[in-house]
Amino acid sequence: FTASCSTQKSNEENPIYKNRNYSVEERVNDLLGRMTLEEKVAQMNMTTLRRLETDEQGNITKPSLDSLLGGPGIGFLESSFTDIADISKRSEVADRYLRENTRLGIPAIQIAECLHGFMAHGATIFPQAIGQGSTWNPELIQDMAKTIAREASLTGVDQALSPLFDLALDPRYGRVEECYGEDPFLVAEIGKAFVTGLQGDPKATVDSIPEGNLMAMAKHYLAYSAPIGGINLGPVSVGARDLRNLHLYPFKKAIQEANIYAVMPSYNELNGIPLHANESMLTDLLREEIGFGGYVFSDYQGIEMLGRFQKTASDAQDAGLRALKAGVEVEAPYPYGFAKLAEMVKSGKADETLIDNAVRHILTAKFKAGLFDKPYHVSEQEQKVIRSDEAKKLAYQVAVESVTLLKNENATLPLDMDKLKSVAVIGPNADRVQYGDYSYTKHKSSGITVLEGISETVGSKVEVRYAEGCGITDLDESGIKKAVETARESDAVVLVIGGTSAVLSGIGWGKEPSDYATCGEGYDRTELSPPGVQPKLIRAIQETGKPVVLVMVHGRPYSIAWENENLPAIVEAWYPGEQGGKAVADILFGNANPSGKLSVSVPKSVGHIPSYYHKKPSGKGYYRQRGTPEKPGRDFVFSSPDALYPFGHGLSYTTFEYSDLKIENKELASSDTLRLSLKVKNIGSVKGKEVVQVYLNDLVSSVTTPLKILKAFDKVEIAPQATATVRFEIPIKEMALWNAEMKQVVEPGGFQIMAGSSSEDIRLKDSFSVK
């Protein structure tokens, strides 16, 4: 982006910025003082390690290093998204080059995708984010993220472009799979756990990122996941209170409580201004109101889109300038709007103070992450923990806890392998692995399919018969006949339907399946039914009269009203990761007890959206005459606004009984903490995990507040006939609202507490008041 700066090396023996005895601030100041304008601007740009070329011996060539990393250096490097060994090699050579061949020897931050595993061939593939959210188990997600961080950092990665703090509000939107769920509190809790696992303990990361960890990035800031029509990158129009109470909430928690190092603005426009040009959001709100101190990293081509897509910039320089002024500090994936920043400063168009601020944020992160103090080198031996048995076990555990049992009439599940002679495993996703977007493969050899998992689980006890039935989107119905025959010959049917998402880098173990993507980034839908002819397959199998267990492997909620009416058992598996097939099989046959809970409400149909549970009092209709086709009514003439499956719903093979809700103090001040406890008894015969959910309601408020909002939850394992006492602490300030003057206050008055097993299965109620 510029070749005009000096390449002479510093002659100083041990400058302050290279001396770890100085504070980060002193080191940043020292280094900043030494940098030319071109070197500063280089810190705000990125290039990709993929562009490093190798010679015939496989060595990276000096000319490609010079052209990519020479001169003023570069602030950021994109991982090559290849395999562990290749990435490590590129990391090491690039890192050495920057240290030794640039004037100031400033190392780059290497970024990579880590949504549900380090996106590199050879790394462990965990369940997709929506499955992670369905575990309702922050400790487990923290362990998972720690493993992801270790795998990525061992290859030289420093910064994850993860996680998402977006809310899954519209199932048409293909990126719902990347979200933890629809609820701000749940998303914040799971997200903070992910950040803590990735970065390390927030108390420590104030000063530095511990070895083996990564910097995390909160994205997509802000309100990205509610585009009109569910179409990716579409405009978002939202009022000031929903913006803060819904969309901002998890970001604020990640920043204030998990100390996240980076934030990525979202592609969308928010109330008319794209986030990449939105000073009010990126500076006033993010830095001044929320107190974010890290750096702001553009989404890929987000600055370019200001002109090309949203028509709010006339050319590259205009786009870059708008982004700079708004508060974007790094441009990805290549220099476009920031390509000529140095010239723009010199011609008086751009303000160098903004550049200094940005570089200060970036360098501070680099010092804290220890980049200056440790050249990258990791031996092959050290890399053996990548995708180790332990990591796979963790992938299995996350999968087991994410699988959600939606329906189980007459205890159809678990299937009894001592009684069944044969089971038919049918459907397009029965023998496919599906990981979701931001995976490096979906080749079968990379993980365990449900069919494989079942075969392994039942061994020789049950005969397993397989029929694909139909493809994912293929309109060919010819395979349904064989599937029906297979079902007829068997004692029970496991019908595995669903979708598939794109493979991002496409460098897997072999030829990737050619299935059209039906979900993921840019794969939005106008219906929420299983794609293609799968609904026909389902009906045909149901008509056999055999007991049918429907297993859904996919990325977005399906509105399966017919299936819910006509099939005895329904299992939501989401995209369950590389060990998902085994986890599903263990649940189907009772080796594991399901404990996932929906992190999203499932709408009755696409015409019911949005179906999220945290509606305002006026959000579910006034007339309360829910209609049916047989007896039309009001608030939907032929239906009701209620969800098909509500937020927080998920069954178990045992039964939990709630009792003894106790509130320590029912008269509280707004600065107090509400303390409560309750008892949960496992009255069944198998051990199980229950997610105890606590919802609150501000009974009367000057501005509207949800009838129910999640403010605490805990996942507890309880042995048969045992009772667990579960305790919660909820700071009263969590119930603050934004009043008519946009002041955040807790209003005095009465509040209701609702504790239960789902947002619609409230078992215990009580109330308290705030003075």
Add this chain to the structure above:
Amino acid sequence: FTASCSTQKSNEENPIYKNRNYSVEERVNDLLGRMTLEEKVAQMNMTTLRRLETDEQGNITKPSLDSLLGGPGIGFLESSFTDIADISKRSEVADRYLRENTRLGIPAIQIAECLHGFMAHGATIFPQAIGQGSTWNPELIQDMAKTIAREASLTGVDQALSPLFDLALDPRYGRVEECYGEDPFLVAEIGKAFVTGLQGDPKATVDSIPEGNLMAMAKHYLAYSAPIGGINLGPVSVGARDLRNLHLYPFKKAIQEANIYAVMPSYNELNGIPLHANESMLTDLLREEIGFGGYVFSDYQGIEMLGRFQKTASDAQDAGLRALKAGVEVEAPYPYGFAKLAEMVKSGKADETLIDNAVRHILTAKFKAGLFDKPYHVSEQEQKVIRSDEAKKLAYQVAVESVTLLKNENATLPLDMDKLKSVAVIGPNADRVQYGDYSYTKHKSSGITVLEGISETVGSKVEVRYAEGCGITDLDESGIKKAVETARESDAVVLVIGGTSAVLSGIGWGKEPSDYATCGEGYDRTELSPPGVQPKLIRAIQETGKPVVLVMVHGRPYSIAWENENLPAIVEAWYPGEQGGKAVADILFGNANPSGKLSVSVPKSVGHIPSYYHKKPSGKGYYRQRGTPEKPGRDFVFSSPDALYPFGHGLSYTTFEYSDLKIENKELASSDTLRLSLKVKNIGSVKGKEVVQVYLNDLVSSVTTPLKILKAFDKVEIAPQATATVRFEIPIKEMALWNAEMKQVVEPGGFQIMAGSSSEDIRLKDSFSVK
């Protein structure tokens, strides 16, 4: 609401307020100075004329008058929604009572519903608002409104609770039928015409409402028509720019350009605050920013809902106080929150200044409307113009111009009565009248059905055979067989499907049909298909192979993708009013040439919403790989975001050719007016009316602007082979945007002009620039 005030009459001979030689302001000041607190509060309340009781001779009893209107009087009276004669009688007796039996003799404002005709037995029923919008003919709508005003004012009504300035953005929402359309400019133009017809020329109404006119009311302020999920009364969350550019725009025009006398706040909460308690919207925006000087009339029970529904008030007094502070000035339909305002002032809870302001606004309207100067009396003879032949002719004309021809393959229409031997008229709405919500009847005897219209039109030339086929929502399919037979025996089929809305007062000519309502207030839907088994009827009739003309009589857009694919001709009739059946018949058989244009985009399916045309550049997808079931893509995997039928679409029996777009001045200042002309030639063989539409685009803007926004249109009648030159003037300030600092500015730069026959059928393009 209080009985404590003095009932002594003023002894003064000719007080200033009764003397029309004084100015309105002087009269208001004089009267206000004489009023007790209780009398003031009475002005802010309403009761209903229905509660007046009659004795055996049919005379209204003195005790019922005393109890309803005695003491401090009453500000507003609700019409009894009965028949013309009864309303007139009640009006006269009540008016005389208030003048003669209350201390100050202050007459009341009588309100009535006038959405598509005065809602009283005996008045003319015009097409529903969405049909009015489809005429794109403001002059015609002005004539219609003038007729409505005359019919209502002759019975003693003073104030119409009409029209709506809401935008039809979500077809699930049952009140879309009450909206003129989805576009702010079109809604403003049609709405202003309605207001001018109702009230009189804005230049005159600054001072007074001319005789025979009514005061109009702009509702529902603000953003009412975009509730989440399409559920009536649901919360609305919208950003500051969309709020102004979309929702506020028509209200602003009605206030600033049509001088509308009253505004009704909407039921919904907007960004967390119900409009009935929203000071920022009702005072800061409405009065200070927009300059509204009339009075604010609550929606029915809108104050009550603050507590009962939205949970933002603890009791009636709290609700009343919040409403008063926000800027609500009249409570409807009975005293609840405003019942104890006088006591609340006395106890120091309520501020008397707010009451004085409110009463000043109300009295000002009363003086301007001439209420003080003319007791109500109208003879039976004078009332003969109500539902006169002239009025019915106007109802016919509005219907003819509202009917919109969506598809006409191979010139299926018009049907040729010289060639056809027989026509089958089939479907649940073939022999039903459907007027839409806010009608006083839907009994068949009140208007002309499509079947009746066709029979009348074809006379003995064509044999007309009728079969209902099925009911509107009934699931009984047994009638389809007979309908199929009827179709088979005939040369062509007119298939009249659709919905029905509630009858509001239910005091029609006879027993009302018992059909379940499928549209209207509180009748929201989750699908956009014809209700009940009508889709099956349509398919069965299509399978006969006969030429089928689908006519839709209903209140919301239907997503008829299959029908569009499989039927040769499709006619959108909306709810076409009492003369609608004749208008439809004349169009079907070529006695009239269709000229309606869609005022709403019709989505491909309910999963595509919102489908409105005025999307931002990023609102229709990024990837531009529109998918199909056969070849999945992106920006909807299996579909495209484009509308099934776009805004502005509507076919004619002739063809119009556009040419010669000329722009007077291509370099303009922001205070200038863009002047352009173009030519339209009728190159067909029948005369027709074309709606020439002009869309603009601000090419690059600091905040996002729509790719296309309607800024001018004209409906012109052109004889065969004739050419019309159409001229437009567009003030450049119409292109002002709300910039990052929320200042309204026109930004210098290039603009594109697109002129055409629909929002997707642009025939001519050019550009201009603003300095």
